[in-house]
Structure formats: structure tokens, C-alpha cells
Amino acid sequence: MTETSTNDDATDRRLxxxxxxxxxxxxxxTAGWVLYLLHNPGPIPAPWALALLSVAVVAxxxxxxxxxxxxxxxxxxxxxxxxxxxxxxxxxxWVVLCSVAGVTALKIFARQxxxxxxxxAAKEALTASAAxxxxxxxxxxxxxxxxxxxxxxxVIALAAFTLVDNVVFVPVMAVNTQTSVxxxxxxxxxxxxxxxxxxxxxxxxxAGLLAADANMLLLLVVPLVVACMHLWxxxxxxxxxxxxxxxxxxxxTDELNAVDLTQVLHAAxxxxxxxxxxxxxxxxxxxxxxxxxxxxxDSHVLTDGPLLTAPPQRDExxxxxxAHDGGMRVGVLRLGFGGAVxxxxxxxxxxxxxxxxxxxxxxNAQAYAELARIxxxxxxxxxxxxxxxxxxxRRLYEHxxxxxxxxxxxxxxxxxxxxxxxxxxVNDTLGHAAGDDVLREVAGRLSDAAAEGDLVARLGxxxxxxxxxxxxxxxxxxxxxxxxLTSLDASIEVEGMQITVDAAGGIALAxxxxxxxxxxxxxxxxxxxxxxxxxxxxxxxxxxxxxxLERLMLTGDLRRAVAEHEFSVEFQPIVDLGSGEVVSAEALxxxxxxxxxxxxxxxxxxxxxxxxxxxxxxxAVLEQSLIAMQTWREAGFDLPVAVNVSPRSLLDxxxxxxxxxxxxxxxxxxxxxxxxxxxxxxxxQLEVVERALAxxxxxxxxxxxxxxxxxxxxxxxxxxxxxxxxxxxxEFVAAVETSAxxxxxxxxxxxxxxxxxxxxxxxxxxxxxxRRALWELGCLAGQGHLFARPYSAxxxxxxxxxxxxxxxxxxxxxxxxxxxxxxxxxxxxxxxGRSPLPHLPA
Numbered sequence: 001m002t003e004t005s006t007n008d009d010a011t012d013r014r015l016x017x018x019x020x021x022x023x024x025x026x027x028x029x030t031a032g033w034v035l036y037l038l039h040n041p042g043p044i045p046a047p048w049a050l051a052l053l054s055v056a057v058v059a060x061x062x063x064x065x066x067x068x069x070x071x072x073x074x075x076x077x078x079x080x081x082x083x084x085x086x087x088x089x090x091x092x093x094w095v096v097l098c099s100v101a102g103v104t105a106l107k108i109f110a111r112q113x114x115x116x117x118x119x120x121a122a123k124e125a126l127t128a129s130a131a132x133x134x135x136x137x138x139x140x141x142x143x144x145x146x147x148x149x150x151x152x153x154x155v156i157a158l159a160a161f162t163l164v165d166n167v168v169f170v171p172v173m174a175v176n177t178q179t180s181v182x183x184x185x186x187x188x189x190x191x192x193x194x195x196x197x198x199x200x201x202x203x204x205x206x207a208g209l210l211a212a213d214a215n216m217l218l219l220l221v222v223p224l225v226v227a228c229m230h231l232w233x234x235x236x237x238x239x240x241x242x243x244x245x246x247x248x249x250x251x252x253t254d255e256l257n258a259v260d261l262t263q264v265l266h267a268a269x270x271x272x273x274x275x276x277x278x279x280x281x282x283x284x285x286x287x288x289x290x291x292x293x294x295x296x297x298d299s300h301v302l303t304d305g306p307l308l309t310a311p312p313q314r315d316e317x318x319x320x321x322x323a324h325d326g327g328m329r330v331g332v333l334r335l336g337f338g339g340a341v342x343x344x345x346x347x348x349x350x351x352x353x354x355x356x357x358x359x360x361x362x363x364n365a366q367a368y369a370e371l372a373r374i375x376x377x378x379x380x381x382x383x384x385x386x387x388x389x390x391x392x393x394r395r396l397y398e399h400x401x402x403x404x405x406x407x408x409x410x411x412x413x414x415x416x417x418x419x420x421x422x423x424x425x426v427n428d429t430l431g432h433a434a435g436d437d438v439l440r441e442v443a444g445r446l447s448d449a450a451a452e453g454d455l456v457a458r459l460g461x462x463x464x465x466x467x468x469x470x471x472x473x474x475x476x477x478x479x480x481x482x483x484x485l486t487s488l489d490a491s492i493e494v495e496g497m498q499i500t501v502d503a504a505g506g507i508a509l510a511x512x513x514x515x516x517x518x519x520x521x522x523x524x525x526x527x528x529x530x531x532x533x534x535x536x537x538x539x540x541x542x543x544x545x546x547x548x549l550e551r552l553m554l555t556g557d558l559r560r561a562v563a564e565h566e567f568s569v570e571f572q573p574i575v576d577l578g579s580g581e582v583v584s585a586e587a588l589x590x591x592x593x594x595x596x597x598x599x600x601x602x603x604x605x606x607x608x609x610x611x612x613x614x615x616x617x618x619x620a621v622l623e624q625s626l627i628a629m630q631t632w633r634e635a636g637f638d639l640p641v642a643v644n645v646s647p648r649s650l651l652d653x654x655x656x657x658x659x660x661x662x663x664x665x666x667x668x669x670x671x672x673x674x675x676x677x678x679x680x681x682x683x684x685q686l687e688v689v690e691r692a693l694a695x696x697x698x699x700x701x702x703x704x705x706x707x708x709x710x711x712x713x714x715x716x717x718x719x720x721x722x723x724x725x726x727x728x729x730x731e732f733v734a735a736v737e738t739s740a741x742x743x744x745x746x747x748x749x750x751x752x753x754x755x756x757x758x759x760x761x762x763x764x765x766x767x768x769x770x771r772r773a774l775w776e777l778g779c780l781a782g783q784g785h786l787f788a789r790p791y792s793a794x795x796x797x798x799x800x801x802x803x804x805x806x807x808x809x810x811x812x813x814x815x816x817x818x819x820x821x822x823x824x825x826x827x828x829x830x831x832x833g834r835s836p837l838p839h840l841p842a
Contacts, residue, residue, distance in 0.1 A: 015172065016115075018171055018172050019115065019118065019119045019122075019172065022119060022122045022123060022126070022168055022172075023118055023119070023122045025122070025126060026121070026122035026123070026125040026126050027122075029096075029125055029126055029129045030096070030097075030100075030125055030129075032129075033092070033093035033096055033097075033129065033132075034093070036092075036093055037091075037093045042091065045089075045090050045091075045094055045144070049089070049090070049144065050090070050094060050097075050098050053082060053086045053089075053090065053094075053095070053098040053102075054098045054099075054101050054102040054105070055102070056082035056085075056086075056102075057079060057082045057083070057098060057099050057101075057102030057103065057106075058102045058103075058105060058106050059082075060079045060080075060081055060082050061079040061102070061103060061106050062106065079099075079103070079124070080127075080131075080158055080161050080162075082099075082102075083095060083099050083127075083128050083131055083161065084131060084154055084157055084158060084161075086098065086099075087131060087132055087135045087140070087142060087157065088140070088142055088147045088148065088149075088150070089142055089143070089144045089147055090142050090144070091142055092129075092132030092133070092135060092136055092142075093132070095128060095132055096125060096128045096129055096132055099124050099125070099128040100121050100124050100125050100128070103120050103121055103124040104117060104120070104121045107120050107121070119172070122168075123165065123168050123169065126164050126168055127161045127164045127165045127168070128161070129164075130157075130160040130161055130163070130164040131157035131158070131160055131161040132157075133160070134153060134156050134157040134160050135150075135153055135157055138150060138152070138153040138156070140153050249275055249350060249353070249354060251271075253354075253357045255267040255271065256268060256357055256358065256360075256361035257361070258361070258365065259364070259365055259368040259369075260365060261290055261362065261365040261366060261369060262304070263365075264358075264361045264362060264365045265283055265285070265292070265294040265304070265362070266294065266296065266301050266304070268281075268283055268294075268333075268358045268361065268362075269281045269282065269283050269294050269295065269296035269301065270296045270297070270298060270299065270300070270301065271354075272333060272335065272354065272358075273296060273297050273298035273335075274298040275350070275354065276335055276343075276347065276350075276351065277337075278298075278335040278336060278337050279297070279336050279337055280295060280296065280297055280302070280335075280336040281295070281296055281297075281333065281334070281335055281336075282294070282295045282296075282333070282334040282335075282336070283321070283331060283332070283333050283334075283358070284307060284308070284331045284332050284334070285307065285330060285331040285362065286307065286329070286330065286331045286332070287328055287329065287330040287331065287366075288330065288362075288366040290366070290369075291306065291307040292304065292305060292306060292307055293305060293306070293307050293308045316334050316335065316336050316337075317334070317335045317337070317343060317351070318332050318333065318334040318335070319332070319333050319351050319352060319355045320332055320333075320355065321333055321355050321356075321358055321359040321362065322355070322356065322359055323356050323359045323360050323363070328363075329359075330359050330362045330363060330366075331359075331362065333351075333354075333355050333358060335351075382394065383395035383398070385443075385457070385458040387436055387439060387440065387458070388439055388440055388443035388458050389443070390443050390446075390447070390456050390457050390458045390464075391455055391456065391457040391458075392457060392458065392459070393457065393459045393460065395455070395457060396455060396457040396459070396465055396467060397516050399455050399467055400413075400415070400467055400510075400516040400519060401515070401516055403467070403469065403510070404510070404515060404516065411469070411470040411471050411472050412471040412472075412473075412474060412477070412509060412510065413467065413468060413469040413470070413471060413510050414467075414468045414471060414474075414477040414507055414508060414509045414510060415465060415466070415467055415468070415507070415508050415510070415519050415520065415522075415523040416465065416466040416467075416468060416477075416480075416481045416484065416505050416506070416507050416523065416537075417463070417464075417465050417505065417506045417507075417508075417520070417523035417524055417526070417527045418446070418463070418464040418465065418466070418484075418485070418503050418504070418505045418527075419462060419463050419464075419503065419504055419505075419527055419531070420442065420462035420463075420464075420501055420502070420503050421502040421503060421504060421531075422502065423435070423438070423461075423462035423501075424462075426438055426494075426499065430494060430495060430497070434494045434495055437492075437494050438492055438494060438499060438501065439458070439462065441492045442464065442488060442492075442501060443456070443458060443464070445487045445488055446464060446466065446484055446487065446488075448487065449483060449484045449486075449487035450466060450484065451468070451470070451480060453469045453470050454466055454467060454468050454469060454480075455467040455469075465523070466481075466484060468480055468481070474509050474539075477507050477509060477539070478507060478537060478539055481505050481507050481537045482536060482537055484505075485503055485505050485536050485537060488501045488502075488503055503536075504527055504530040504531045504535075504536065504537070504538075505527060505530060505536065505537040505538075506522075506523045506524060506525065506526030506527025506528070506529065506530055506537070506538055506539075506540065507523065507526055507537060507538070507539040507540065508520075508522035508523035508525075508526055508539075508540040509539070509540070522540040523540065525540060526538045526539055526540040526541075557593065558607065558608060558613045559613065561591060561593070562613055562616045562617065562620065565620070566591055566592050566593065566594075567589060567590070567591055567592075567617060567620050567621065568589075568590050568592055568624065568792070569587050569588065569589055569590070569621055569624040569625055569628070569793070570587075570588045570590055570790035570791060570792055571585040571586065571587055571588070571625075571628060571641070571790060571791055571792075571793060571796045572585065572586050572588060572783050572788065572789070572790040572791070573585050573783060573787055573788050573796070573799070573800075573811060574586060574642070574761055574781055574782070574783045575781065575782060575783065575787045575811055575812060576780065576781055577762075577765075577771055577774055577775045577779065577780055577781060577782050577815065578775060578780065578814060578815050578816055579810070579814045579815075579816075580787075580804065580810045580811055580812030580813055580814050580815075581809055581810050581811075582637075582639065582800060582809050582810070582811055583639070583640075583781060584639050584640040584641065584642060584674070584781075585628075585639055585640075585641050585642070585796065586641070586642045586643075586644075586676070586783060587621060587624075587625040587628075587641055587642065587643045587644070588600075588601075588644075588790050589601055589617075589621050589644075591603075591604050601644070605646065609646055609648045614646060614648055614649060614652075615649070615652060615654075615655075615658075618645070618646065618649050618655070619658060619662075621643060622643060622658075622659065622662050623662060624793070625641050625643050625673075626641075626662055626663070626665075626666040626668055626673075627666065627793070628641070628793035628796070629641050629666070629668055629672065630666055630667075630668070631793060631797060632793075632796070632797055632800070635797055635800075635801070637797070637800050637809060638672075639672075640671075640672045640673065640674060640702070641672065641673060641674070642673075642674035642675075642676050642704060643673065643674070643675060643676065644675075644676045644678075644706065645675045645676065645677060646678075647677075647678065647689060650689035650692045650693065651689060651692075652692075653692070655692060656692050656695040656696050656699075659673075659675075659696060659701065660696075660699055660701075663701075669700065670699045670700030670701045671700045671701070671702055673701050673702065674701075674702040674703070674704050674724070674725065675696065675701060675702070675703055675704070676704045676705075676706040676727065677693075677703060677704065677705055677706060677721070677723075678706055678707065690720065690721070693721055697722060702724040702725065703721060703722070703723040703724055703725070704723055704724060704725035704726070704727055704761075705718065705721070705723050705725070705726050705727065706727045707727065707729040707763075708726040708727055708728060708729065708749060718752075718756075723758065724758060724759065725758060725759045725760070725761060726749060726752075726753050726758055726759075726760050726761070727760075727761045727762075727763055728745075728746055728749055728760060728761070728762045728763060728779065729763060729764075730763045730764025730784075731764075732745050732746055733746075733762050733763060733764045733765060733766075733770060733774065733782075733784070734764060734766070734770075736770055736773045736774060736777070737769055737770060737773055743773070743777065746762070746774065746777050746779065747777050747778070750777055750778040750779055751778075754778070759780070759781065760778075760779050760780065760781070761779075761781045761782060761783065762774050762779050762781070762782035762783070762784075763782070763783055763784065764783075764784045764785075765782040765783065765784030765785075765786045765787070766784050766785055766786055767786060768786065770784075770786070771786060771812075771815070772815060775815055786812070787811045787812055788811055799811070
């Protein structure tokens with residue numbers, strides 16, 4: 001109430017100031033006319049004629065087409081007609097005085113108050129003066145006996161009358177209705193347009209009849225014509241207002257078709273103020289969970305908060321928010337007009353219709369909110385444990401699956417599986433209620449000890465799990481797991497007894513494949529390993545995984561796979577990063593298992609190495625690789641091929657001779673074959689395989705270190721084996737854009753290779769930004785899905801022939817102009833130099 005009173009007082013002060021300015025201007029104008037009469041004395045018109053003019057002014061202003069704006073009535077009258085006709089018959093000062101007298105008498109008779117009376121008289125003085133001044137400037141000589149017909153003067157005078165009326169009235173209306181002057185002027189001009197045309201027609205008609213010295217009886221027809229025009233104007237104005245009002249109502253109804261209750265209430269209050277031309281609209285919601293009050297003007301929401309039980313105001317109109325079909329009342333809509341207002345029957349019907357639509361919208365929004373709440377509760381119940389409030393097994397699996405699918409996962413993630421030791425004794429001794437208390441306390445402690453981003457879950461019984469994310473290094477998983485289990489060391493008070501909880505935890509780092517089930521299996525194996533050894537935690541180690549049934553099954557299938565040629569080879573192109581030209585290919589073995597589908601070396605290589613089938617497997621891969629090279633060479637693409645070699649193959653003394661014999665059989669130069677060695681070779685293995693590698697290298701076979709930078713003895717391996725090429729691991733490539741450390745590793749590797757005259761190939765290039773970043777770091781070759789996935793030999797040849805941009809043998813657009821960079825040669829002339837790629841200048 002205080003805010004409203006303050007606003008009303010400020011509005012009243014501004015209104016009085018404007019009216020005061022209008023009155024002062026009117027007094028000055030009237031004084032000017034008096035001085036004009038004193039300096040230009042002439043015959044005084046007959047009193048009866050002046051009285052008749054004043055009566056005509058009263059009658060014309062009584063014919064008013066009114067439109068309500070909040071609590072004020074505004075509209076167009078026919079008061080301009082007697083003024084314009086009077087200026088033809090009488091001098092302008094007398095017309096101004098008669099107009100002021102007529103309007104003053106009308107306002108006094110209507111008891112509209114002193115402020116409105118003074119303002120109306122002052123406005124009439126200014127508008128009539130504007131019209132009179134036009135007649136004076138135009139040189140129109142008034143004469144009752146022989147009046148002149150001056151249509152141009154009438155048009156200009158009417159325009160001046162209307163312009164002054166707007167200049168005087170619009171600011172006052174804007175202040176009174178608390179709207180902008182621009183909006184008030186726009187509304188006023190729309191209403192005045194038809195009135196202007198009607199007044200002009202009536203004025204010209206009367207002036208024409210008088211100037212034509214027509215039969216005075218014809219003047220009796222003028223009131224009838226004006227009355228008809230007035231009725232037509234009134235009907236047009238009402239029709240237009242009704243049409244616009246119903247259009248606003250229809251638009252408001254469309255806006256109410258929302259499911260958010262706040263959106264519904266804000267739209268309803270602002271639209272109510274617009275439709276019913278109210279100063280404010282208020283909705284009190286009394287039904288449902290949201291008991292609130294929203295108050296707004298026609299342009300913005302004023303308040304939105306808890307339900308206020310304010311007493312009804314005297315000039316306030318209210319309607320219950322009830323649907324057409326009856327039913328529950330959801331609240332009340334209150335309209336404040338800032339003064340006494342009488343709504344028409346049509347407006348009352350419209351208000352009831354709008355209230356029914358608002359009621360329906362509120363009920364729909366409340367129903368939707370309730371459904372959303374229930375759905376959220378059901379979703380929470382489906383993914384959370386009801387006893388502890390932790391995530392359940394389903395939620396854990398979903399979150400772990402998302403982490404496996406995520407391509408922007410920061411760091412590693414691991415699963416910690418926790419089992420409470422001897423928990424059954426608590427249930428058997430103290431009862432299940434005490435056991436539930438212990439489980440809730442354990443859940444709280446684990447949640448408090450978990451790092452931000454970790455997911456703590458209860459899988460059932462006394463088994464818990466923690467999905468640890470954002471691990472910079474694998475070692476941190478053990479540290480974090482130990483901290484969580486340490487949080488359980490303090491005793492728990494249950495029914496006055498102090499109980500100590502003992503637990504064991506198993507940790508499994510997320511592998512590149514296998515999925516959530518495999519992660520859970522590995523954590524379970526590690527947990528039982530911790531129980532067996534009496535340690536708080538244990539981390540999964542594959543060598544201790546005695547439950548690897550899949551590996552046992554593959555071992556039984558190996559002999560059949562070799563005999564029936566289930567092993568195949570796919571080829572992934574290695575591309576010059578600068579030109580996009582294919583410079584070599586890497587052979588990737590695949591096992592087309594009849595039951596398990598296509599298996600990668602990660603899934604079967606360890607099994608092959610332990611089975612005794614490794615020589616046959618390695619020979620089959622090399623044979624298919626050399627046959628593919630022959631096929632490509634005959635098609636015009638003489639490309640080297642890189643083949644991965646197991647350290648166990650290098651332990652076989654027959655391996656070098658077998659490789660060289662295969663090369664000779666297929667007439668392939670030794671330097672067209674690259675053997676890729678795993679960087680995880682240990683120093684002890686190097687001492688054994690050094691002789692085999694030296695034999696192969698001396699024969700011309702090229703050597704490469706795969707996944708360079710991921711092993712613990714990178715430089716030791718490099719110093720012992722004179723290789724030709726380094727392959728950067730895909731983990732560094734994936735992080736080259738976002739990790740300064742990864743960029744530093746790649747730059748260091750490139751610098752090292754340049755100094756040793758080695759080539760560098762980046763693995764796992766997935767995007768153009770990665771390609772460009774690697775190029776800028778000095779890496780000249782790469783492979784990955786950006787260029788091509790692994791293909792069969794035939795599809796690889798088809799891709800070469802198809803090329804890119806009309807260039808066979810090219811799989812990507814160049815990063816530079818032709819000839820601007822040194823490219824990896826397609827064929828090497830011979831010799832045993834270490835680098836086929838001239839190093840970039842330092």
C-alpha cells in the first residue's frame with residue numbers, strides 16, 4: 001500500500017503541473033485575443049448569435065464517442081464543427097470566448113470537478129485559438145450576412161485544432177494512465193482519425209450551405225446528418241475496440257497454453273491489464289501447492305511471491321478463477337483501474353471468459369508440475385537405493401557407460417568395490433534395524449570422503465562401489481581408495497554399542513575395451529584378492545586373473561583358426577600430414593571368430609603368444625601383407641607396409657630367416673617392410689632379441705618403436721636398438737590441442753627424432769585441428785580416422801585409386817601450397833640410412 005500511495009502522489013503532482021502549464025498558456029492566449037479586440041474594435045455580434053454559438057458548442061461536445069482508458073473516459077466529439085463554422089460568421093476572439101464558455105458550462109453541469117473543468121476550458125481556449133489564428137492568417141473575413149466559403153482554411157484550421165488538442169491532451173493522458181507519451185499518442189491518433197474526417201465533412205457541409213445563401217431550412221438537415229455520422233462513428237469505434245479486445249483475448253489464451261505455472265501467471269496478469277485497460281492486474285492462487293500472488297501492469301510483472309491476503313479495494317473489480325464446467329476454485333483475478341469504473345455487459349462476459357481460461361491454464365500447469373514431480377521421484381527411486389539414498393547398481397552402470405562413451409573425459413577413471421567384513425554378525429546379533437543404521441552411517445562416511453565428481457553407490461547387502469573419476473595417474477586410484485576405507489575406521493554407535501566396521505576394497509582401472517561388466521568383474525576379483533591377503537585394498541592385475549574364461553576359450557579355438565585361415569589383415573594408410581598423400585600402410589591383424597565376431601590383437605594376442613601358435617600366426621600376417629603390397633605395386637602404388645611384431649617372435653631364432661625368405665619369394669625389397677616393436681620391451685628382453693633385430697636391420701628391414709613415450713625405458717630402448725622411426729602414442733595426439741604437457745611430449749619426440757635422423761608418425765589423428773597442430777609441431781606423417789579407417793587390401797587399393805580432389809593416392813587436402821614442404825618419398829633408392837624423411841632445419 002505504501003508503494004502504491006507514493007506512486008499515486010507522484011502521478012498527481014506531475015498531472016497538476018501539466019494542467020497548470022496548460023492553464024497558463026490558455027490565459028496568455030486569451031489575453032492576446034483581448035488585446036486584439038482592443039486594437040481592432042469592430043461591431044459587437046448580436047448577443048443572441050453568440051448565445052446560439054455557445055449552445056452549439058455545448059451540444060456538439062455532448063455528442064461524444066467515449067473510450068475507457070483505465071479509470072478515465074476519453075473520446076472524440078463534434079466540438080470542432082461549431083468553432084470552424086463560427087469563425088466564418090464571427091471574429092475569432094468572440095468564437096474563442098463562446099467556445100470556452102460553452103465547454104465550461106458543460107463541465108460544470110456534468111459535475112466533473114474543478115480540475116477537469118479548468119483543464120477542459122484551457123484546452124478549448126488553446127485549440128479554438130489555433131483554428132482562429134489560421135483564419136486570421138488566411139485572411140478570411142467573417143460575416144453573418146454574406147459568409148465566405150474557405151475550404152482550404154477550414155482544412156488547415158481543423159488540422160491545427162487537432163494538433164494542438166493532441167499536444168495538450170496526450171502528455172496529460174500519458175501521466176494519468178502511467179504510460180509512455182509515444183504509446184498514448186499512438187492510441188489517441190488511431191481514435192481521432194475517423195473523428196477528424198467526420199468533423200471535416202460536417203464543417204465543409206455547413207460552411208458550404210451558409211456561403212451558398214441556401215434556404216435556411218436546409219440547415220435543419222445538418223443536425224440530422226451530424227447525428228447519423230455520430231452514430232456511425234460510435235458504432236465503428238466500439239466495433240474496432242471490441243475486435244481488438246477479442247483479438248488480445250485470443251492471443252492471451254494462446255500464451256496461456258504453457259506448462260510452466262510462473263509463465264502462465266505472468267502472461268495472465270500482464271494480458272489482463274492490457275485487455276481490460278487496467279492500471280494493475282493481480283492473481284491470487286489459493287489452490288494447489290503453490291499459494292502465491294502475482295501483480296503486474298500491462299507491460300511488466302511488479303511482484304511475484306507468497307500469497308497476500310490484502311483487503312479488496314473500493315474501485316477494484318474481481319472475478320473467481322473457475323472453469324466453465326464449475327469445479328474447484330483455484331484463485332481470484334483482481335483488476336485495479338485507479339478510479340471508479342463501470343464495466344459493460346460485454347466486458348463482464350469477456351472477463352468471465354478470460355478468468356475461465358486462466359483457471360484452466362493454472363490447473364493444467366499445476367497438473368503438469370505434479371506429473372513432473374512424480375516422474376522425478378520415480379526416476380530417483382529407479383536409480384537410487386531407498387535405504388541409504390546412494391546411487392544403485394543401475395545408476396552406477398549408466399554412469400560408467402557414459403564415461404566409456406565420453407570422448408572428452410579428463411583423466412582416468414576406476415571402480416572401487418567395497419565389501420564389509422563380518423556384517424552378517426551385526427544383523428544376526430543386533431537385528432536388521434541396527435544393520436540398517438550401520439549401512440546408513442557407512443554410506444554417509446563414504447559420501448563425505450569421496451572426491452568431487454565421484455559416484456558412490458550401494459549395490460545391495462553390505463556391498464558398496466565408488467566410481468572414481470578424473471584420476472591424473474593410476475597410482476592415485478589406490479591413494480583415493482585407501483582414504484575412503486580409512487573413513488570407516490572410527491567406531492559406529494548402534495543402540496548404545498560401539499561397533500567397528502572392517503572392509504576390503506578392490507580397484508579396477510577402466511580399460512580401453514570390455515565395458516562396465518568387465519570393469520565390475522575385475523574390481524570383484526581385486527576385492528577378493530584383498531580379502532585373501534588381508535590387505536585393505538588391492539588393484540586388479542591381469543596376471544592374477546585366474547577367472548579369464550574368455551582367454552581359455554580362445555586358446556581352444558586357435559588351432560582351428562590357423563588351419564581355417566580365420567586370421568585376416570586390414571591396412572590403415574599412413575599419410576603425409578602436409579600434402580595428404582598416402583606414403584605407407586600399417587598392417588592390423590583381425591580374427592574373424594565365428595562366434596565372437598571380429599577380434600583385435602588386444603583381445604587375442606596374449607592368448608596367441610601363450611598357445612604356441614605364434615609362429616604360424618606371425619607368418620600368416622606377414623604373408624597377407626606382402627601379397628597386398630604386390631597387388632598395390634602392380635596397380636601403380638608402391639607403398640611400404642609396417643607390421644607389428646611380438647617380442648616373443650624375436651626370441652625365435654628362425655624368425656629373421658623366415659621374414660627374409662618371405663620377402664624374397666614375393667620379390668619385395670627389404671626396405672619396403674617396417675617391423676613395429678612395442679616400446680614396452682624391457683632391457684632383459686633387449687639383450688636377447690638384439691641379435692635378431694641386427695640381422696633384420698642389416699638386411700634392410702626398417703624398424704620402428706610403437707607407442708613411443710608410454711614406456712618406462714623409452715631412451716634405453718632407443719639407445720640399444722638402431723631404429724628408423726618413432727610412432728607417437730594416440731593418447732598424446734588426442735590431447736595435443738588441450739594439454740600443454742602432451743604438446744611438450746610431442747615436440748620433444750620430434751626434436752629427438754630430428755637429431756637422430758628418424759621419422760615420426762602420429763597415431764590416432766581424428767580431426768583437422770589435431771592434424772594442423774601436429775604439423776606445426778614438426779610431425780610430418782600420421783594415421784587415424786581423419787584419413788581412413790583400416791581397410792581390407794582390396795578396399796585400400798580402391799581408396800588409393802579414388803583419391804581425393806581428383807588426385808589418386810591422396811586422402812586429404814594439402815595444408816600448404818604444392819612444393820612448400822619436403823614430403824616422404826614413395827620409394828627409397830636403397831641403402832640403410834636411418835631416415836627416409838629429410839629432417840626439418842632446426
